[in-house]
Amino acid sequence: MFQLFRADEEGVPSDDRGLAYGDGLFETLRVSGDHAPLLNPHLDRLVRDAGRLGIPVPRGDLEKTCLQIMAREAGQYDGRPWVLKLILTRGGSGRGYQPEPGASPHLLVRHGPAPDAPPEGGVDIDFSPVPLTVNPVLAGIKSLNRLEQVMAAKAMPEGIFEVLMSNAEGQVVEGTRTNLFLATDDGWQTPPASTLAVCGVMRRHVLACLHNAGEPVVEAPVTLDQLGPDRCRGLYLTNSVLGVVPVRTLAGQALPVTRRLATIAFSSQVME
Protein backbone atom coordinates (compact mmCIF):
# COMPACT_ATOMS: atom_id res chain seq x y z
CA MET A 1 0.00 0.00 0.00
CA PHE A 2 1.03 3.68 0.04
CA GLN A 3 0.72 6.68 2.30
CA LEU A 4 -1.66 9.23 0.77
CA PHE A 5 -1.07 12.99 0.82
CA ARG A 6 -3.56 15.50 -0.58
CA ALA A 7 -1.81 18.60 -1.88
CA ASP A 8 -4.69 20.89 -0.95
CA GLU A 9 -4.60 19.73 2.66
CA GLU A 10 -1.01 19.05 3.61
CA GLY A 11 2.66 19.20 2.68
CA VAL A 12 5.09 16.39 1.99
CA PRO A 13 7.40 14.89 4.65
CA SER A 14 10.81 16.50 4.43
CA ASP A 15 12.54 13.10 4.14
CA ASP A 16 10.65 12.19 0.95
CA ARG A 17 12.96 10.57 -1.61
CA GLY A 18 11.02 12.15 -4.46
CA LEU A 19 12.27 15.50 -3.26
CA ALA A 20 15.75 14.33 -2.30
CA TYR A 21 16.59 12.43 -5.51
CA GLY A 22 13.62 12.57 -7.88
CA ASP A 23 13.08 8.97 -6.74
CA GLY A 24 9.58 8.49 -8.05
CA LEU A 25 7.27 9.09 -11.00
CA PHE A 26 4.10 10.92 -11.94
CA GLU A 27 0.97 10.84 -14.06
CA THR A 28 -1.19 13.70 -15.30
CA LEU A 29 -4.74 12.72 -16.25
CA ARG A 30 -7.39 14.71 -18.06
CA VAL A 31 -10.70 14.44 -16.24
CA SER A 32 -14.24 15.35 -17.37
CA GLY A 33 -16.67 15.48 -14.48
CA ASP A 34 -15.73 12.45 -12.38
CA HIS A 35 -14.40 10.44 -15.30
CA ALA A 36 -10.85 10.16 -16.76
CA PRO A 37 -11.16 8.51 -20.20
CA LEU A 38 -7.54 7.26 -20.08
CA LEU A 39 -7.52 6.23 -16.39
CA ASN A 40 -6.70 2.60 -17.16
CA PRO A 41 -3.68 3.19 -19.42
CA HIS A 42 -2.37 5.81 -16.95
CA LEU A 43 -2.61 3.36 -14.06
CA ASP A 44 -1.12 0.59 -16.20
CA ARG A 45 1.89 2.76 -17.01
CA LEU A 46 2.32 3.96 -13.44
CA VAL A 47 2.28 0.45 -12.00
CA ARG A 48 4.54 -0.95 -14.76
CA ASP A 49 7.14 1.83 -14.50
CA ALA A 50 7.02 1.88 -10.70
CA GLY A 51 7.86 -1.82 -10.98
CA ARG A 52 10.89 -0.98 -13.15
CA LEU A 53 12.08 1.35 -10.37
CA GLY A 54 11.36 -1.27 -7.71
CA ILE A 55 8.54 0.75 -6.11
CA PRO A 56 5.77 -1.70 -5.25
CA VAL A 57 2.27 -0.27 -5.61
CA PRO A 58 -1.03 -2.19 -5.75
CA ARG A 59 -3.05 -1.17 -8.80
CA GLY A 60 -6.37 -1.77 -7.10
CA ASP A 61 -5.63 0.66 -4.27
CA LEU A 62 -4.38 3.27 -6.76
CA GLU A 63 -7.53 2.97 -8.81
CA LYS A 64 -9.78 3.18 -5.76
CA THR A 65 -7.99 6.32 -4.59
CA CYS A 66 -8.32 7.95 -8.02
CA LEU A 67 -12.03 7.13 -8.28
CA GLN A 68 -12.67 8.53 -4.79
CA ILE A 69 -10.82 11.76 -5.54
CA MET A 70 -12.52 12.22 -8.90
CA ALA A 71 -15.93 11.72 -7.31
CA ARG A 72 -15.09 14.14 -4.51
CA GLU A 73 -13.55 16.93 -6.60
CA ALA A 74 -15.64 16.82 -9.80
CA GLY A 75 -18.26 19.22 -8.42
CA GLN A 76 -15.92 22.17 -8.02
CA TYR A 77 -15.01 22.16 -11.75
CA ASP A 78 -18.65 22.60 -12.76
CA GLY A 79 -18.41 20.66 -16.02
CA ARG A 80 -15.10 22.17 -17.13
CA PRO A 81 -12.24 19.70 -17.80
CA TRP A 82 -9.68 19.35 -15.05
CA VAL A 83 -6.38 17.64 -14.41
CA LEU A 84 -5.54 15.06 -11.77
CA LYS A 85 -1.85 14.69 -10.99
CA LEU A 86 -0.44 11.70 -9.13
CA ILE A 87 3.10 11.80 -7.75
CA LEU A 88 4.30 8.41 -6.50
CA THR A 89 7.61 8.33 -4.64
CA ARG A 90 9.62 5.55 -3.04
CA GLY A 91 8.72 7.06 0.35
CA GLY A 92 10.89 8.51 3.08
CA SER A 93 14.40 7.54 4.10
CA GLY A 94 17.55 8.70 5.76
CA ARG A 95 20.50 10.11 3.86
CA GLY A 96 21.94 8.06 0.99
CA TYR A 97 20.94 6.86 -2.45
CA GLN A 98 20.43 3.27 -1.35
CA PRO A 99 16.72 2.77 -0.60
CA GLU A 100 15.82 1.37 2.80
CA PRO A 101 14.09 -1.98 2.40
CA GLY A 102 10.42 -1.97 3.32
CA ALA A 103 9.84 1.77 2.94
CA SER A 104 6.21 2.60 2.22
CA PRO A 105 5.67 4.63 -0.99
CA HIS A 106 4.11 8.09 -0.81
CA LEU A 107 1.28 9.08 -3.16
CA LEU A 108 0.71 12.82 -3.50
CA VAL A 109 -2.47 13.90 -5.25
CA ARG A 110 -2.90 17.35 -6.81
CA HIS A 111 -5.59 18.73 -9.09
CA GLY A 112 -6.40 21.89 -10.97
CA PRO A 113 -8.24 23.22 -14.04
CA ALA A 114 -7.16 21.90 -17.46
CA PRO A 115 -5.17 24.36 -19.57
CA ASP A 116 -6.92 26.11 -22.46
CA ALA A 117 -7.12 24.08 -25.66
CA PRO A 118 -4.40 25.04 -28.16
CA PRO A 119 -5.61 26.90 -31.29
CA GLU A 120 -7.39 24.65 -33.83
CA GLY A 121 -5.21 26.01 -36.61
CA GLY A 122 -2.09 24.62 -35.02
CA VAL A 123 0.79 25.90 -32.88
CA ASP A 124 4.18 27.48 -33.47
CA ILE A 125 7.11 25.46 -32.18
CA ASP A 126 10.90 25.51 -32.37
CA PHE A 127 13.99 23.43 -31.62
CA SER A 128 15.52 23.42 -28.14
CA PRO A 129 19.23 24.11 -27.64
CA VAL A 130 19.09 21.76 -24.62
CA PRO A 131 20.06 18.22 -25.66
CA LEU A 132 18.03 15.25 -24.45
CA THR A 133 19.79 12.39 -22.67
CA VAL A 134 18.00 9.11 -22.06
CA ASN A 135 19.41 6.45 -19.76
CA PRO A 136 18.36 3.05 -21.11
CA VAL A 137 17.50 1.93 -17.56
CA LEU A 138 15.00 4.80 -17.27
CA ALA A 139 13.86 5.20 -20.91
CA GLY A 140 10.20 6.12 -21.24
CA ILE A 141 9.58 6.44 -17.50
CA LYS A 142 7.75 9.64 -16.50
CA SER A 143 10.05 9.93 -13.51
CA LEU A 144 10.54 12.95 -11.27
CA ASN A 145 13.94 13.59 -12.93
CA ARG A 146 12.77 16.28 -15.33
CA LEU A 147 15.43 18.97 -15.04
CA GLU A 148 16.34 18.71 -18.75
CA GLN A 149 12.73 19.44 -19.67
CA VAL A 150 12.61 22.31 -17.17
CA MET A 151 15.76 23.85 -18.66
CA ALA A 152 14.37 23.47 -22.19
CA ALA A 153 10.98 24.94 -21.19
CA LYS A 154 12.69 27.79 -19.34
CA ALA A 155 14.59 28.79 -22.49
CA MET A 156 11.44 28.65 -24.65
CA PRO A 157 10.82 31.97 -26.45
CA GLU A 158 7.57 33.91 -25.82
CA GLY A 159 4.77 32.77 -28.12
CA ILE A 160 6.36 29.38 -28.79
CA PHE A 161 4.10 26.52 -27.70
CA GLU A 162 6.72 23.79 -27.46
CA VAL A 163 10.35 23.00 -28.30
CA LEU A 164 11.68 19.77 -29.77
CA MET A 165 14.62 18.09 -28.06
CA SER A 166 17.24 16.03 -29.90
CA ASN A 167 19.63 13.37 -28.66
CA ALA A 168 23.40 13.10 -29.13
CA GLU A 169 22.84 11.15 -32.37
CA GLY A 170 21.00 14.16 -33.80
CA GLN A 171 17.61 12.42 -33.75
CA VAL A 172 14.60 14.60 -32.94
CA VAL A 173 13.04 12.69 -30.05
CA GLU A 174 10.23 14.57 -28.33
CA GLY A 175 8.99 17.89 -26.98
CA THR A 176 9.39 18.95 -23.36
CA ARG A 177 5.86 17.72 -22.56
CA THR A 178 4.76 16.03 -25.79
CA ASN A 179 5.56 13.10 -28.06
CA LEU A 180 5.76 13.46 -31.85
CA PHE A 181 3.90 12.02 -34.80
CA LEU A 182 5.10 12.84 -38.28
CA ALA A 183 3.05 12.45 -41.46
CA THR A 184 5.28 11.20 -44.29
CA ASP A 185 4.68 10.16 -47.90
CA ASP A 186 4.55 6.59 -46.59
CA GLY A 187 2.18 7.09 -43.64
CA TRP A 188 2.89 7.93 -40.01
CA GLN A 189 6.10 7.86 -38.02
CA THR A 190 6.95 8.31 -34.33
CA PRO A 191 10.30 7.87 -32.53
CA PRO A 192 10.74 4.41 -30.95
CA ALA A 193 9.86 3.92 -27.28
CA SER A 194 13.42 2.87 -26.40
CA THR A 195 14.71 6.34 -27.38
CA LEU A 196 12.15 8.34 -25.42
CA ALA A 197 12.59 10.15 -22.13
CA VAL A 198 8.82 9.92 -21.60
CA CYS A 199 6.70 7.37 -23.41
CA GLY A 200 3.34 9.09 -23.29
CA VAL A 201 -0.03 7.51 -22.64
CA MET A 202 -1.52 9.59 -25.47
CA ARG A 203 1.28 8.40 -27.81
CA ARG A 204 0.32 4.81 -27.04
CA HIS A 205 -3.36 5.62 -27.55
CA VAL A 206 -2.71 7.31 -30.91
CA LEU A 207 -0.52 4.41 -32.05
CA ALA A 208 -3.29 1.95 -31.18
CA CYS A 209 -5.86 4.09 -33.05
CA LEU A 210 -3.63 4.23 -36.13
CA HIS A 211 -3.17 0.45 -36.09
CA ASN A 212 -6.91 0.03 -35.57
CA ALA A 213 -7.70 2.30 -38.48
CA GLY A 214 -5.36 0.32 -40.74
CA GLU A 215 -3.05 3.31 -41.23
CA PRO A 216 0.62 2.58 -42.06
CA VAL A 217 2.74 3.60 -39.07
CA VAL A 218 6.38 2.98 -38.12
CA GLU A 219 8.29 3.55 -34.92
CA ALA A 220 11.62 4.86 -36.21
CA PRO A 221 14.03 7.67 -35.31
CA VAL A 222 13.08 11.04 -36.82
CA THR A 223 15.92 12.96 -38.42
CA LEU A 224 16.16 16.72 -38.83
CA ASP A 225 15.89 16.58 -42.64
CA GLN A 226 12.56 14.73 -42.35
CA LEU A 227 11.08 17.82 -40.70
CA GLY A 228 11.72 20.23 -43.59
CA PRO A 229 8.71 21.49 -45.57
CA ASP A 230 9.75 19.49 -48.66
CA ARG A 231 9.48 16.11 -46.88
CA CYS A 232 7.17 16.70 -43.91
CA ARG A 233 3.43 16.22 -44.62
CA GLY A 234 2.45 17.30 -41.13
CA LEU A 235 3.76 17.23 -37.57
CA TYR A 236 1.63 16.51 -34.48
CA LEU A 237 2.32 16.74 -30.76
CA THR A 238 0.57 14.37 -28.37
CA ASN A 239 -0.03 14.73 -24.66
CA SER A 240 -2.73 13.20 -22.52
CA VAL A 241 -4.04 16.54 -21.27
CA LEU A 242 -3.99 18.34 -24.64
CA GLY A 243 -4.72 15.43 -26.97
CA VAL A 244 -3.35 15.77 -30.52
CA VAL A 245 -1.96 19.21 -31.36
CA PRO A 246 -1.07 20.05 -34.98
CA VAL A 247 2.08 22.09 -35.64
CA ARG A 248 1.58 25.15 -37.86
CA THR A 249 5.18 26.33 -37.99
CA LEU A 250 8.46 24.72 -36.93
CA ALA A 251 11.36 27.16 -36.48
CA GLY A 252 9.44 29.67 -38.59
CA GLN A 253 8.77 27.28 -41.49
CA ALA A 254 5.13 26.55 -42.31
CA LEU A 255 3.98 22.93 -42.23
CA PRO A 256 0.73 21.50 -43.63
CA VAL A 257 -2.01 21.22 -41.00
CA THR A 258 -4.93 18.81 -41.06
CA ARG A 259 -7.33 17.44 -38.43
CA ARG A 260 -6.72 13.92 -39.70
CA LEU A 261 -4.69 12.49 -36.82
CA ALA A 262 -7.00 14.01 -34.19
CA THR A 263 -9.98 12.53 -36.04
CA ILE A 264 -8.40 9.07 -36.12
CA ALA A 265 -7.43 9.31 -32.45
CA PHE A 266 -10.75 10.47 -31.05
CA SER A 267 -13.32 8.71 -33.17
CA SER A 268 -11.83 5.33 -32.46
CA GLN A 269 -13.18 2.54 -30.28
CA VAL A 270 -9.78 2.31 -28.61
CA MET A 271 -10.45 5.37 -26.48
CA GLU A 272 -11.90 3.38 -23.62
Add this chain to the structure above:
Amino acid sequence: MFQLFRADEEGVPSDDRGLAYGDGLFETLRVSGDHAPLLNPHLDRLVRDAGRLGIPVPRGDLEKTCLQIMAREAGQYDGRPWVLKLILTRGGSGRGYQPEPGASPHLLVRHGPAPDAPPEGGVDIDFSPVPLTVNPVLAGIKSLNRLEQVMAAKAMPEGIFEVLMSNAEGQVVEGTRTNLFLATDDGWQTPPASTLAVCGVMRRHVLACLHNAGEPVVEAPVTLDQLGPDRCRGLYLTNSVLGVVPVRTLAGQALPVTRRLATIAFSSQVME
Protein backbone atom coordinates in the same frame (compact mmCIF):
# COMPACT_ATOMS: atom_id res chain seq x y z
CA MET B 1 16.15 35.47 -0.61
CA PHE B 2 14.69 32.02 0.05
CA GLN B 3 11.99 30.46 2.18
CA LEU B 4 13.57 28.31 4.90
CA PHE B 5 12.21 24.92 5.97
CA ARG B 6 13.72 22.89 8.81
CA ALA B 7 13.26 19.18 8.22
CA ASP B 8 12.98 18.41 11.93
CA GLU B 9 10.12 20.88 12.35
CA GLU B 10 8.01 20.86 9.20
CA GLY B 11 7.29 19.31 5.81
CA VAL B 12 7.72 20.75 2.36
CA PRO B 13 4.91 22.50 0.44
CA SER B 14 3.26 20.04 -1.91
CA ASP B 15 3.77 22.35 -4.91
CA ASP B 16 7.56 22.33 -4.51
CA ARG B 17 9.30 22.00 -7.87
CA GLY B 18 12.12 20.02 -6.29
CA LEU B 19 9.61 17.25 -5.65
CA ALA B 20 7.70 17.67 -8.92
CA TYR B 21 10.68 17.74 -11.30
CA GLY B 22 13.91 17.49 -9.30
CA ASP B 23 14.16 21.20 -10.03
CA GLY B 24 16.86 22.07 -7.52
CA LEU B 25 20.18 20.98 -6.08
CA PHE B 26 21.78 19.93 -2.82
CA GLU B 27 24.91 19.99 -0.71
CA THR B 28 26.05 17.62 2.01
CA LEU B 29 28.59 19.09 4.43
CA ARG B 30 30.67 17.37 7.07
CA VAL B 31 30.52 19.30 10.34
CA SER B 32 32.69 19.05 13.48
CA GLY B 33 31.11 20.85 16.42
CA ASP B 34 29.77 24.06 14.91
CA HIS B 35 32.34 24.19 12.11
CA ALA B 36 32.26 22.83 8.55
CA PRO B 37 35.83 22.90 7.18
CA LEU B 38 34.62 23.01 3.57
CA LEU B 39 31.70 25.43 4.12
CA ASN B 40 33.07 28.00 1.67
CA PRO B 41 33.63 25.69 -1.30
CA HIS B 42 30.21 24.09 -0.69
CA LEU B 43 28.49 27.48 -0.71
CA ASP B 44 30.54 28.55 -3.75
CA ARG B 45 29.40 25.49 -5.66
CA LEU B 46 25.78 25.81 -4.57
CA VAL B 47 25.55 29.47 -5.63
CA ARG B 48 27.41 28.88 -8.90
CA ASP B 49 25.36 25.85 -9.94
CA ALA B 50 22.07 27.42 -8.80
CA GLY B 51 23.02 30.26 -11.14
CA ARG B 52 23.45 27.75 -13.99
CA LEU B 53 19.89 26.56 -13.30
CA GLY B 54 18.62 30.14 -13.06
CA ILE B 55 17.80 29.87 -9.34
CA PRO B 56 18.87 33.12 -7.71
CA VAL B 57 20.21 32.74 -4.17
CA PRO B 58 22.20 35.27 -2.15
CA ARG B 59 25.39 33.70 -0.79
CA GLY B 60 25.43 35.90 2.30
CA ASP B 61 21.99 34.74 3.43
CA LEU B 62 22.88 31.11 2.75
CA GLU B 63 26.06 31.40 4.81
CA LYS B 64 24.26 33.13 7.68
CA THR B 65 21.61 30.40 7.74
CA CYS B 66 24.26 27.65 7.78
CA LEU B 67 26.22 29.31 10.58
CA GLN B 68 23.06 29.74 12.68
CA ILE B 69 22.04 26.12 12.19
CA MET B 70 25.51 24.79 12.95
CA ALA B 71 25.66 26.88 16.14
CA ARG B 72 22.19 25.70 17.18
CA GLU B 73 22.59 21.98 16.43
CA ALA B 74 26.25 21.34 17.35
CA GLY B 75 25.44 20.59 20.99
CA GLN B 76 23.30 17.55 20.28
CA TYR B 77 26.16 15.74 18.49
CA ASP B 78 28.39 15.98 21.55
CA GLY B 79 31.70 16.24 19.68
CA ARG B 80 30.88 13.53 17.14
CA PRO B 81 31.01 14.55 13.44
CA TRP B 82 27.68 15.27 11.81
CA VAL B 83 26.27 16.06 8.41
CA LEU B 84 24.36 19.16 7.31
CA LYS B 85 22.30 18.76 4.18
CA LEU B 86 20.97 21.71 2.20
CA ILE B 87 18.29 21.19 -0.46
CA LEU B 88 17.69 24.29 -2.57
CA THR B 89 14.75 24.20 -4.99
CA ARG B 90 13.35 26.71 -7.45
CA GLY B 91 10.33 27.06 -5.13
CA GLY B 92 6.66 26.32 -5.68
CA SER B 93 4.64 26.60 -8.84
CA GLY B 94 1.56 25.41 -10.66
CA ARG B 95 1.61 22.54 -13.13
CA GLY B 96 4.10 22.71 -16.01
CA TYR B 97 7.85 22.59 -16.57
CA GLN B 98 8.12 26.28 -17.32
CA PRO B 99 9.12 28.09 -14.12
CA GLU B 100 6.92 30.98 -13.01
CA PRO B 101 8.93 34.20 -12.98
CA GLY B 102 9.63 35.61 -9.56
CA ALA B 103 9.11 32.39 -7.59
CA SER B 104 10.98 32.40 -4.30
CA PRO B 105 13.41 29.46 -3.85
CA HIS B 106 12.92 26.99 -1.00
CA LEU B 107 15.81 25.96 1.23
CA LEU B 108 15.28 22.75 3.19
CA VAL B 109 17.78 21.99 5.92
CA ARG B 110 18.34 18.49 7.32
CA HIS B 111 21.02 17.13 9.59
CA GLY B 112 22.09 13.86 11.11
CA PRO B 113 25.11 11.96 12.43
CA ALA B 114 28.01 11.34 10.04
CA PRO B 115 28.34 7.76 8.77
CA ASP B 116 31.05 5.55 10.22
CA ALA B 117 34.47 6.04 8.69
CA PRO B 118 35.28 3.39 6.07
CA PRO B 119 37.95 0.83 7.03
CA GLU B 120 41.52 2.22 6.97
CA GLY B 121 42.67 -0.72 4.87
CA GLY B 122 40.39 0.23 2.00
CA VAL B 123 37.02 -0.79 0.63
CA ASP B 124 35.71 -3.37 -1.82
CA ILE B 125 33.97 -1.91 -4.85
CA ASP B 126 32.57 -3.11 -8.17
CA PHE B 127 31.26 -1.87 -11.51
CA SER B 128 27.63 -0.85 -11.91
CA PRO B 129 25.50 -2.30 -14.70
CA VAL B 130 23.59 1.02 -14.73
CA PRO B 131 25.10 3.36 -17.33
CA LEU B 132 25.73 7.00 -16.48
CA THR B 133 24.28 9.72 -18.72
CA VAL B 134 25.41 13.30 -18.37
CA ASN B 135 23.60 16.16 -20.08
CA PRO B 136 26.18 18.83 -20.96
CA VAL B 137 23.76 21.52 -19.70
CA LEU B 138 23.70 19.87 -16.26
CA ALA B 139 27.21 18.33 -16.09
CA GLY B 140 28.73 18.45 -12.63
CA ILE B 141 25.64 19.90 -10.93
CA LYS B 142 24.62 18.07 -7.75
CA SER B 143 20.99 18.42 -8.82
CA LEU B 144 17.98 16.62 -7.38
CA ASN B 145 17.86 14.39 -10.53
CA ARG B 146 19.66 11.40 -9.03
CA LEU B 147 17.57 8.45 -10.13
CA GLU B 148 20.49 6.87 -12.04
CA GLN B 149 22.54 6.90 -8.85
CA VAL B 150 19.59 5.49 -6.87
CA MET B 151 19.17 2.64 -9.37
CA ALA B 152 22.91 1.90 -9.27
CA ALA B 153 23.00 2.01 -5.45
CA LYS B 154 19.89 -0.15 -5.25
CA ALA B 155 21.57 -2.88 -7.32
CA MET B 156 24.76 -2.76 -5.23
CA PRO B 157 25.62 -6.18 -3.80
CA GLU B 158 25.85 -6.68 -0.02
CA GLY B 159 29.31 -5.86 1.33
CA ILE B 160 30.21 -3.68 -1.64
CA PHE B 161 30.99 -0.11 -0.57
CA GLU B 162 30.51 1.60 -3.93
CA VAL B 163 29.99 0.90 -7.63
CA LEU B 164 31.64 2.72 -10.53
CA MET B 165 29.43 4.04 -13.32
CA SER B 166 30.55 4.30 -16.95
CA ASN B 167 29.25 6.44 -19.79
CA ALA B 168 28.21 5.39 -23.30
CA GLU B 169 31.80 5.90 -24.50
CA GLY B 170 32.95 3.23 -22.03
CA GLN B 171 34.78 5.70 -19.82
CA VAL B 172 34.66 5.02 -16.08
CA VAL B 173 33.34 8.31 -14.73
CA GLU B 174 32.47 8.20 -11.03
CA GLY B 175 30.85 6.26 -8.22
CA THR B 176 27.24 6.74 -7.15
CA ARG B 177 28.34 9.13 -4.39
CA THR B 178 32.06 9.55 -5.00
CA ASN B 179 34.54 10.92 -7.54
CA LEU B 180 37.64 8.97 -8.58
CA PHE B 181 41.38 9.51 -8.37
CA LEU B 182 43.68 7.03 -10.01
CA ALA B 183 47.38 6.61 -9.26
CA THR B 184 49.28 5.86 -12.47
CA ASP B 185 52.95 5.45 -13.34
CA ASP B 186 52.92 9.10 -14.37
CA GLY B 187 51.15 10.59 -11.32
CA TRP B 188 47.48 11.16 -10.60
CA GLN B 189 44.46 11.14 -12.88
CA THR B 190 40.79 12.03 -12.43
CA PRO B 191 37.98 12.22 -15.03
CA PRO B 192 37.42 15.74 -16.44
CA ALA B 193 34.73 17.95 -14.87
CA SER B 194 32.81 18.20 -18.16
CA THR B 195 32.16 14.43 -18.12
CA LEU B 196 30.92 14.24 -14.52
CA ALA B 197 27.37 13.93 -13.25
CA VAL B 198 28.51 15.41 -9.94
CA CYS B 199 31.68 17.47 -9.66
CA GLY B 200 32.44 16.99 -5.99
CA VAL B 201 33.69 19.59 -3.54
CA MET B 202 36.17 17.03 -2.16
CA ARG B 203 37.40 16.29 -5.71
CA ARG B 204 38.14 19.98 -6.18
CA HIS B 205 39.84 20.12 -2.78
CA VAL B 206 42.01 17.07 -3.54
CA LEU B 207 42.96 18.48 -6.96
CA ALA B 208 44.01 21.75 -5.33
CA CYS B 209 46.07 19.86 -2.74
CA LEU B 210 47.82 17.81 -5.44
CA HIS B 211 48.66 20.96 -7.39
CA ASN B 212 49.84 22.61 -4.18
CA ALA B 213 52.07 19.66 -3.33
CA GLY B 214 53.62 19.78 -6.79
CA GLU B 215 52.26 16.33 -7.69
CA PRO B 216 51.72 15.58 -11.40
CA VAL B 217 47.96 15.33 -12.02
CA VAL B 218 45.83 15.21 -15.18
CA GLU B 219 42.10 15.53 -15.75
CA ALA B 220 41.50 12.91 -18.43
CA PRO B 221 38.94 10.17 -19.11
CA VAL B 222 39.67 6.91 -17.29
CA THR B 223 39.35 3.78 -19.38
CA LEU B 224 38.55 0.31 -18.13
CA ASP B 225 41.99 -1.07 -18.98
CA GLN B 226 43.63 1.56 -16.78
CA LEU B 227 41.93 -0.01 -13.76
CA GLY B 228 43.48 -3.46 -14.12
CA PRO B 229 46.07 -4.52 -11.51
CA ASP B 230 48.89 -4.36 -14.08
CA ARG B 231 48.42 -0.64 -14.76
CA CYS B 232 46.63 0.75 -11.72
CA ARG B 233 48.90 1.93 -8.88
CA GLY B 234 45.96 2.74 -6.62
CA LEU B 235 42.36 3.91 -6.82
CA TYR B 236 40.74 6.41 -4.44
CA LEU B 237 37.17 7.57 -3.93
CA THR B 238 36.49 11.11 -2.76
CA ASN B 239 33.39 12.51 -1.08
CA SER B 240 33.07 15.50 1.20
CA VAL B 241 31.57 13.51 4.05
CA LEU B 242 33.97 10.53 3.85
CA GLY B 243 37.11 12.27 2.63
CA VAL B 244 39.55 10.11 0.64
CA VAL B 245 38.72 6.40 0.65
CA PRO B 246 41.27 3.90 -0.76
CA VAL B 247 39.98 0.99 -2.82
CA ARG B 248 41.23 -2.44 -1.71
CA THR B 249 39.54 -4.53 -4.38
CA LEU B 250 37.75 -3.63 -7.61
CA ALA B 251 35.48 -6.38 -8.98
CA GLY B 252 37.38 -8.88 -6.84
CA GLN B 253 40.86 -7.83 -8.04
CA ALA B 254 43.25 -6.52 -5.41
CA LEU B 255 44.69 -3.03 -5.89
CA PRO B 256 47.64 -1.45 -4.05
CA VAL B 257 46.55 0.67 -1.07
CA THR B 258 48.47 3.54 0.44
CA ARG B 259 47.57 6.52 2.66
CA ARG B 260 49.42 8.86 0.31
CA LEU B 261 46.49 10.71 -1.27
CA ALA B 262 44.72 11.16 2.08
CA THR B 263 47.94 12.50 3.56
CA ILE B 264 48.36 15.01 0.73
CA ALA B 265 44.70 16.07 0.97
CA PHE B 266 44.52 16.59 4.72
CA SER B 267 47.92 17.95 5.67
CA SER B 268 47.66 20.74 3.14
CA GLN B 269 47.11 24.43 3.74
CA VAL B 270 44.33 24.36 1.15
CA MET B 271 41.91 22.72 3.59
CA GLU B 272 40.53 26.03 4.78
